[in-house]
Amino acid sequence: DQQVKQNSPSLSVQEGRISILNCDYTNSMFDYFLWYKKYPAEGPTFLISISSIKDKNEDGRFTVFLNKSAKHLSLHIVPSQPGDSAVYFCAASARNRGSEKLVFGKGTKLTVNP
């Protein structure tokens, strides 16, 4: 049973345009959400996070939006750059329940074309 779902295995956008990566979750106990980026032959690296008490968090070109009622979050990258091409993983945890592990989605491969 996948608790964190990334339904788009891949996404292709033009340089300079917006990239929108989506993530859905089923466990209502999740209260902390993160996005990780992974390049080939490297481990995932933390990108941005959001607590369930917020609905938006912004860090430079990256913004994460959280819709708790829909159990949906999205990552916006504006403007997209070729160096953003990577696999993006959505992750969630139930920190208020004492759970420290992250539950990951399967990832979305983003390709930004010059």
Added chain:
Amino acid sequence: DSGVTQTPKHLITATGQRVTLRCSPRSGDLSVYWYQQSLDQGLQFLIQYYNGEERAKGNILERFSAQQFPDLHSELNLSSLELGDSALYFCASSVRGNDGELFFGEGSRLTVL
């Protein structure tokens, strides 16, 4: 460089064999996590240790075991290996185990033939 070191980077072995994967967490991090990434799968949580004690267990097979040593490095032991155990095994660490952000190593790629 995340500061998390995993060895070996690549490992090829045969079915039925046993292997040990090693992880050194970032300096000062007390919590170590092990994840498995199989083909077309996300990162599956296996097990977490905090300061030498097992903290949480995920979908870890009985053939697999792990431990965290007093110097905080961790080892993941995989035994009676099957073809389906071929995967990338990631180790991650965090400071207190409840920070949310994990720092990942580059992974150990295991191929079982």
